[in-house]
Amino acid sequence: MAPVNAAPQPVWDIALRKRLRQGDSVFQIDLAFLSHARRVVLFGPSGAGKTQTLRLVAGIAAPDAGRVAVAGRTLFDSAQGLNLSPQQRRLAYMFQDYALFPHLTVRQNLAFALSRGLRNPPRGVRSDAVDHWIDRFDLGGVAGHYPHQISGGQRQRTALARALVSQPAALLLDEPFAALDKGLRERLRDELKALQTTLQLPMLVITHDDDDVRALAEDVVCLDAGRVAAPAR
Numbered sequence: 660m661a662p663v664n665a666a667p668q669p670v671w672d673i674a675l676r677k678r679l680r681q682g683d684s685v686f687q688i689d690l691a692f693l694s695h696a697r698r699v700v701l702f703g704p705s706g707a708g709k710t711q712t713l714r715l716v717a718g719i720a721a722p723d724a725g726r727v728a729v730a731g732r733t734l735f736d737s738a739q740g741l742n743l744s745p746q747q748r749r750l751a752y753m754f755q756d757y758a759l760f761p762h763l764t765v766r767q768n769l770a771f772a773l774s775r776g777l778r779n780p781p782r783g784v785r786s787d788a789v790d791h792w793i794d795r796f797d798l799g800g801v802a803g804h805y806p807h808q809i810s811g812g813q814r815q816r817t818a819l820a821r822a823l824v825s826q827p828a829a830l831l832l833d834e835p836f837a838a839l840d841k842g843l844r845e846r847l848r849d850e851l852k853a854l855q856t857t858l859q860l861p862m863l864v865i866t867h868d869d870d871d872v873r874a875l876a877e878d879v880v881c882l883d884a885g886r887v888a889a890p891a892r
């Protein structure tokens with residue numbers, strides 16, 4: 660039982676050390692941050708190490724040392740020899756280019772996130788969860804379309820819906836608005852913020868755009884050269 664007056668657990672408790680080597684070049688990630696905010700933005704210039712950090716949190720790559728705990732669940736702890744697989748972590752990862760399957764329809768892309776096997780879901784696949792997110796993101800009219808047949812905003816919504824359909828414990832978003840034009844970017848930022856507020860889902864967003872920080876961040880962590888940097892004034 661938690662002691663009386665115990666401090667609330669942080670939503671994000673991250674400490675990562677990782678040495679990345681490619682040929683002669685080495686990039687070192689050595690950072691730690693702790694936040695009680697659900698909506699955290701990792702902000703930094705190109706090459707700061709944001710994507711690599713997100714990959715380490717997601718479990719796509721393993722840190723050399725450190726700790727990853729999200730919403731009170733420890734996902735990685737080198738001191739304890741704990742390293743949950745990406746599936747066990749239940750963190751949805753939305754890639755910068757959305758990584759939708761081009762040969763699957765919007766509906767199949769969502770259903771794929773629920774299918775455990777390697778087989779593609781059939782075109783007419785039915786599922787309450789898929790229907791719910793298709794409705795929620797207003798994708799009903801394009802559910803049978805392929806990614807190249809829908810707009811950039813619809814692609815972004817499809818990727819977000821696919822991330823949410825498996826009921827993740829948290830959402831990791833890599834530059835979620837980078838591929839969109841300005842007007843759409845503003846609208847979808849508002850939508851994402853409203854969605855997160857409704858779902859109360861922990862969300863870690865990486866960006867190099869200060870408009871994303873202003874619009875989305877309850878808390879911001881600035882990164883530079885693989886480390887946490889003081890915010891620019």
Ligand SMILES: Nc1ncnc2c1ncn2[C@@H]1O[C@H](COP(=O)(O)OP(=O)(O)OP(=O)(O)O)[C@@H](O)[C@H]1O
Binds near residue numbers: 680
């Ligand atoms: N395997 C690797 N070995 C060595 N360096 C690497 C490796 N993978 C990535 N890097 C380097 O790590 C640095 C950080 O890359 P990362 O993609 O995390 O940056 P970023 O902050 O997400 O940038 P951007 O905003 O441009 O996507 C880059 O300088 C990159 O070249």
